[in-house]
Amino acid sequence: AQSVAQPEDQVNVAEGNPLTVKCTYSVSGNPYLFWYVQYPNRGLQFLLKYITGDNLVKGSYGFEAEFNKSQTSFHLKKPSALVSDSALYFCAVRDEYKLSFGAGTTVTVRA
């Protein structure tokens, strides 16, 4: 089965600083990888995906992610974090017809 791991439960950064949320994957074959964000009392919102092609993927709200095949990683990044980026972030991988999610990383951006 395909799976992803998010090694950090929490990430804390100051506003304006770079933000990185880590994700590693374990798949057989080519991975379909995704990032989602969940704001309090809200559903999941799709941020970006990697299917094939350029290893640097750009998504919504200024986020981007870098696919690294040798390190089996798909880290989410934002060059300058905002307080409004504080939320719960999930990495996910397509596993047959469904998505398998990581445990989630809570991001707190302090003013």
Next chain:
Amino acid sequence: SAVISQKPSRDICQRGTSLTIQCQVDSQVTMMFWYRQQPGQSLTLIATANQGSEATYESGFVIDKFPISRPNLTFSTLTVSNMSPEDSSIYLCSVPQGTYTEAFFGQGTRLTVV
């Protein structure tokens, strides 16, 4: 992208009762998914609802506890039966986009069982 409406958005229920959650999509989709997110945890797939056939349940989930209906290509319901406090979770409806790459989610139903 699909627009997904989920009802109710939240509810507080007595143990031993049942709650039916509705999911309406603004376009026809073959597959609809139901996920559970327990407090402080990740999302776990409960079942896949296909129109015209029985739902497919993941390991650890059974039809008697989580019956699902899929009467047409835009609508599905999930019932949480004989609830206990352990069923307190967020339940989310999801539909795939395009050739089953990313998925879109409803706003979720926050269920509290007392």
